[in-house]
Amino acid sequence: xxxxxxxxxxxxxxxxxxxxxxxxxxxxxxxxxxxxxxxxxxxxxxxxxxxxxxxxxxxxxxxxxxxxxxxxxxxxxxxxxxxxxxxxxxxxxxxxxxxxxxxxxxxxxxxxxxxxxxxxxxxxxxxxxxxxxxxxxxxxxxxxxxxxxxxxxxxxxxxxxxxxxxxxxxxxxxxxxxxxxxxxxxxxxxxxxxxxxxxxxxxxxxxxxxxxxxxxxxxxxxxxxxxxxxxxxxxxxxxxxxxxxxxxxxxxxxxxxxxxxxxxxxxxxxxxxxxxxxxxxxxxxxxxxxxxxxxxxxxxxxxxxxxxxxxxxxxxxxxxxxxxxxxxxxxxxxxxxxxxxxxxxxxxxxxxxxxxxxxxxxxxxxxxxxxxxxxxxxxxxxxxxxxxxxxxxxxxxxxxxxxxxxxxxxxxxxxxxxxxxxxxxxxxxxxxxxxxxxxxxxxxxxxxxxxxxxxxxxxxxxxxxxxxxxxxxxxxxxxxxxxxxxxxxxxxxxxxxxxxxxxxxxxxxxxxxxxxxxxxxxxxxxxxxxxxxxxxxxxxxxxxxxxxxxxxxxxxxxxxxxxxxxxxxxxxxxxxxxxxxxxxxxxxxxxxxxxxxxxxxxxxxxxxxxxxxxxxxxxxxxxxxxxxxxxxxxxxxxxxxxxxx
Amino acid sequence: xxxxxxxxxxxxxxxxxxxxxxxxxxxxxxxxxxxxxxxxxxxxxxxxxxxxxxxxxxxxxxxxxxxxxxxxxxxxxxxxxxxxxxxxxxxxxxxxxxxxxxxxxxxxxxxxxxxxxxxxxxxxxxxxxxxxxxxxxxxxxxxxxxxxx
Numbered sequence: 001x002x003x004x005x006x007x008x009x010x011x012x013x014x015x016x017x018x019x020x021x022x023x024x025x026x027x028x029x030x031x032x033x034x035x036x037x038x039x040x041x042x043x044x045x046x047x048x049x050x051x052x053x054x055x056x057x058x059x060x061x062x063x064x065x066x067x068x069x070x071x072x073x074x075x076x077x078x079x080x081x082x083x084x085x086x087x088x089x090x091x092x093x094x095x096x097x098x099x100x101x102x103x104x105x106x107x108x109x110x111x112x113x114x115x116x117x118x119x120x121x122x123x124x125x126x127x128x129x130x131x132x133x134x135x136x137x138x139x140x141x142x143x144x145x146x147x148x149x150x151x152x153x154x155x156x157x158x159x160x161x162x163x164x165x166x167x168x169x170x171x172x173x174x175x176x177x178x179x180x181x182x183x184x185x186x187x188x189x190x191x192x193x194x195x196x197x198x199x200x201x202x203x204x205x206x207x208x209x210x211x212x213x214x215x216x217x218x219x220x221x222x223x224x225x226x227x228x229x230x231x232x233x234x235x236x237x238x239x240x241x242x243x244x245x246x247x248x249x250x251x252x253x254x255x256x257x258x259x260x261x262x263x264x265x266x267x268x269x270x271x272x273x274x275x276x277x278x279x280x281x282x283x284x285x286x287x288x289x290x291x292x293x294x295x296x297x298x299x300x301x302x303x304x305x306x307x308x309x310x311x312x313x314x315x316x317x318x319x320x321x322x323x324x325x326x327x328x329x330x331x332x333x334x335x336x337x338x339x340x341x342x343x344x345x346x347x348x349x350x351x352x353x354x355x356x357x358x359x360x361x362x363x364x365x366x367x368x369x370x371x372x373x374x375x376x377x378x379x380x381x382x383x384x385x386x387x388x389x390x391x392x393x394x395x396x397x398x399x400x401x402x403x404x405x406x407x408x409x410x411x412x413x414x415x416x417x418x419x420x421x422x423x424x425x426x427x428x429x430x431x432x433x434x435x436x437x438x439x440x441x442x443x444x445x446x447x448x449x450x451x452x453x454x455x456x457x458x459x460x461x462x463x464x465x466x467x468x469x470x471x472x473x474x475x476x477x478x479x480x481x482x483x484x485x486x487x488x489x490x491x492x493x494x495x496x497x498x499x500x501x502x503x504x505x506x507x508x509x510x511x512x513x514x515x516x517x518x519x520x521x522x523x524x525x526x527x528x529x530x531x532x533x534x535x536x537x538x539x540x541x542x543x544x545x546x547x548x549x550x551x552x553x554x555x556x557x558x559x560x561x562x563x564x565x566x567x568x569x570x571x572x573x574x575x576x577x578x579x580x581x582x583x584x585x586x587x588x589x590x591x592x593x594x595x596x597x598x599x600x601x602x603x604x605x606x607x608x609x610x611x612x613x614x615x616x617x618x619x620x621x622x623x624x625x626x627x628x629x630x631x632x633x634x635x636x637x638x639x640x641x642x643x644x645x
Numbered sequence: 646x647x648x649x650x651x652x653x654x655x656x657x658x659x660x661x662x663x664x665x666x667x668x669x670x671x672x673x674x675x676x677x678x679x680x681x682x683x684x685x686x687x688x689x690x691x692x693x694x695x696x697x698x699x700x701x702x703x704x705x706x707x708x709x710x711x712x713x714x715x716x717x718x719x720x721x722x723x724x725x726x727x728x729x730x731x732x733x734x735x736x737x738x739x740x741x742x743x744x745x746x747x748x749x750x751x752x753x754x755x756x757x758x759x760x761x762x763x764x765x766x767x768x769x770x771x772x773x774x775x776x777x778x779x780x781x782x783x784x785x786x787x788x789x790x791x792x793x794x
Contacts, residue, residue, distance in 0.1 A: 234736070235763065274655070341651055352655065356662040363666040364673075371674060384681040385674065386750065388697050393673045508735055510715020571736070588716075588736030595715045597736045 003068050003147040006056035010097075010147070013049035013104060014137035016042055017130045020107075024127025028120065028195065036123050040111040043126050046133075047108025054088075054101040057146055061088045066157055069150040070094065076157040078536050086170030092310065093146035095173055099290075100136040102174075102181040103129065106210075110185070115635065117206045118198050125192030132184055135317040143313055166232055176221035176248055180286035182214025183255060187283030190276045191325060194332045199272045204265035205631065207279070209624060211262050214282075215255040216620040222248050223613030234571045234586045236601050238500065238609055241390040246369040247289035250362055254282035257358040260351045268413055270339035270348055274355070280329055284322045285362070291318055292369070343415035350408035357401040364393040395449050402456050402494065405487055406463035425463065432459030446502045453498035461491040478626025486619025493612025499581075499605040506602075510595035520602040522583055523547045524556070529596065537561045539572070542587040542596065546576055558587040558598075582606050687753070688727040694753045700729060700761070701748040709743055722747060722759075733761040 020042045027035025060068050061084050064077040074091040075084055083090075089098045107129045114122055140146065189207040193199045225248065230238045239245065258278040265275045291314045342348040368385045375381055410424045436455035439446065446454075464487035467480060507519045517524040527543040539561040546554045558574040576583040581604035588597025681699045682692065692698050700722055708721035717734045720743075731749060741747060741764060751761035 274659075352658070356659060359659070360662050360666040360669075363663055364670050367667070367670040368674070371670075382681060384699055386680050386697070386699060388680070389673045393669055508716050586736055591711065591715055593715075597716050599736050 002056050002060055002065070003149060006053045006060070007145065007147040009049045009053035009056065010137070010140065013046050013053060013100075014134065014141060016046035016049060017104075017133045017137060020046060020130035021127050021134060024123050024130065027123055028127070036119055039123055039126050043111035043130070044108045046130070047104040047106075047111075050097075050101045050104035054097050057094060057097060058085065058088045060147075061085065064157065066155070067149050067151075067153045069148045070146050072150055072154055072157045074157070076536065078156075080535050082167065082170060089173055089177075090170070093140070093144045095177065096136060096140055096144060097146050098174060099177050099181060100133055100140065102177055103133050103136070103184060106181055106185050107133070114206060116202055116631065117192075118196065118202075120196045121189075121192045121198045121203060123192075124195040125188045128188040128191040128195075129185065132188065132321060135320065139310075139313050139317065143310060166228065172221060172224050172228060175217050175224060179214045179216075179218035179221055179255070180251065180290065182210050182217060183251060183279075183282045183286045185210040186214065186258065186279045187321075187325065190279035191328060194276060194328050194336075197332065197335055199276060199336050201266055201269045204262050204275065208259075208262050208266055209628060211255060211259050211279075211282075212620055212624045212627070215252070215259050216617050216624065218248065218252040218255055219613060219617040219620065222252055223610050223617070226613070227610045231573050231575055231584075232570070234573045236504075236506070236573075236584055236586075236599075236603070238497075238606070241368075241387045243369050244293050246365050247292045250365055250369070251282060251285040251289055253358050253362040253365065254278060254285045257355045257362070258282045260354050264348055264351050265339070268340055268342070268348060270342060271352070271355075272339045273333050273336050276329060276333070276336065278355070280322070280325045281362075283325075284318075285366075287314070287318045287321060291315060340414075342413070345411070345418050345421065346415050347408065347411040347413045350404055350411050353404050354401065354408060357397055357404065361394050361397050361401070364397070365390065368393065391449075399449070399452055399456060402460055402490065405490065406456075406460045409467045409483060409487065410463070424466065428459040428463035428466070431462050432456055435459070443502070446498075450498040450502045453494050454502075457491045457494040457498065460494070461488060464488040464491060477630065479623040479630075480626075482619045482621070482623030482626060484619070485622060486616045489612045489615025489617075489619055491612070492608050492615055493610075496605050496608030496610075496612060500603055500609065503604045504601055504606075506600065508597070508599045510591065511598045512593075512595050517598060517600055519583075519600045521549045522600075522602055524583075524585065524598075524600055526596075526598065529590070532559065534561070537563045540587070540590075542574075542585075542598070544574075544585065546583055546585075548578065556583070556585055558585045560587055560589075577607055580604060683724045684722055684727040684729040685724050687729055687759075691757070692753060694755050694757075697750070697752055699748060699750050700731065700759055701746070702729070704741070704743050704745055704747050706743045722749070729759055730757075731759040731761055733764055735764070738764055 020039060023035045023039045023042060026032075027039065057070075060071055061075055062081070064071060064075060064084065066072050066077070070091065070093050074094070075087045079087070087094075089095045107126060110122070110129070111126060117125070186207050189203065189210065193203045222245075225245065226238050229240065229245075230236070258275065258281075261271050261275045261278055264271045368389050371385055372383050375383055406428055407421065407425050411421060432455045435458035436451065439451055439454055464484055467484055468476060505520045507517055509515075509517055511517060511526045513526055513528045515526045517526065523546070525545045525547075527545060530541050530543060532539040532541045539559040541557050541559045544556045544558070546556050554576055556574045556576050559572040561570045561572055563570070571586055571588070574585045576585075581602060584601040584603060586599040588599065590596045680697070681701060684700070684702050687700070702722040702724045705721040705723045705728065708719075710719045711717070712719065716736075717732060718737060719730065719732045722729045722731050731751075733749065733751075748765040749759065749761035750763040750765075751759055754760050
């Protein structure tokens, strides 16, 4: 009965979404307040019912109910509990239900707590949100019912793809989905504001936390995904320009641009039309990302759900939402009033440059990702666009973007004096030059891009703290600290990337137990090979010890795992993290002479890549808390002042 | 600057930036559009030695040879019409087996041997590298049957 209850809850939630949309649409047309007051509780109820449906699906997975097709296809009774739980969304139907659940909860949250928007805009936003949800409800109920039963009931399930059986990946998809859904809320706000023609600072302030939240989750999701690929695939690389990676990078680029432009709109009431456009683009990118990953139109090392029919459904949704929003934008953009003006050399100017560069990078990634699909559709030729294209096209622009990032926060709003700016930024520029000079002098064989990357990273690291210079640190608002930390995080990540690509040392040998392998200052001793057994896998484990110079001896144990249920092998790389880098060991196949393939990398400062990503997200988080607290205080003060009148 | 002019400047800047992106992409793609090759493509029109390309096809049965050093493998990638000799130094992916699809990133050396830097084999039983879909790998056999287990 649990599955049926879940399905009923899903139908009810869909019906409530329809009601929510209708109330909004009719209410806005008829200008009737009673419709407006009804829409909030409906949104809350929709959120509750869809959450109930999702919780019941989790419950089905946890108790391994093998009469439900989805559980059979994606779970097994012997699986560890964590992966039964995570298996709920490690598949197409479950992840779509997760998506619509997060959307429903977001709608309920807006309905309960949003106080700064005009009522009409809020109603239009909730109606737009419900309209988007409706498409996903239809998708779930018509073509991918997660609660479908299976007869006859099989003895056990087929298990989860072993590559997904990893704590990092268990929580990676929801993280990205929170990001995607946050962008859908921003999109709904933009649609709401376009419908009621209420585009201004207060609208931007209401939208900003959602953009910020989405951006934090996307940042974390991309960082986690990159680290997962790095240690799970055993290739030692951290970014492959794989279409599925690009599918998450594109919304992030759009969200980063949107985050900066919405700040201009909220602070200075400029860039109105541009911000609306970016909100539409950002959501489009998250839909396109979902489409690419879930449609089966491409397979990649990360793509797991493959089904062209569902792809057509998502494509249809994509066409309706994006086409509709673009049409609305085209109709209304003329009536959006002019924002405040600014000079080219100003904070706004730098942020416009940031936005343009991000847009161009986004366009380049977009073209590179979709070009093979387009060519195949037109000519039938198969081709792939690989890292050489993406590195060549985006690398230099990314470095320019980083330089703008260093200078931007040092500029004044509205207008600034170029000479004064040059004065303020002279120290970072000198430092960059010095770093470049030192690197060129003391290192050999660095690529130009890495060299510039490291030099710039040094400059940006200093420049990112410049906004705190000569300020009262205790009275500096939290969101300024957020910006400082996020920008510093970019410098940290850039350092890691440049070091990884320039200073990595590797050794690949066929070794017997007893052999020693030396890489950089590391001595790796191969002690033995031993069989191991896990909950649903068996493995061969290499017992090794590693020693840096004359330092302490560390155990390091790479594995080769066999998953019986899926008949799949995975190699589990072993990582040893030190303050100055990471030792990365992979165990390969054995041969008839008793030798085993062992690959060892010493990657100096590589953890900085992901540590930087976490700092960026942390910066976003601080900014969010700072903004929300300030907004709350201002509202309280206003209420107090009104009460005194 | 008047308001209208400023708006126009920004729009123009955006247009210039995006057109620039398109041109840059077109330029970079020109080099990379032929990034993916099958053995037949290489036989028809050999890419320049040293250019990064991606080779896709089927590992010929009985062609995998391990070298004495224990870490280098040589094998033949074939499709219906042609064969390409490949060498790879490294740990082969878990599902790299004879008679199965493979995609290799690397470059041709001066002697026409393909030196692979990365091998992508099937990651699980459902995975087919996109480029290999529908390519006839072995003459006479049903291609879907040989590709999807």
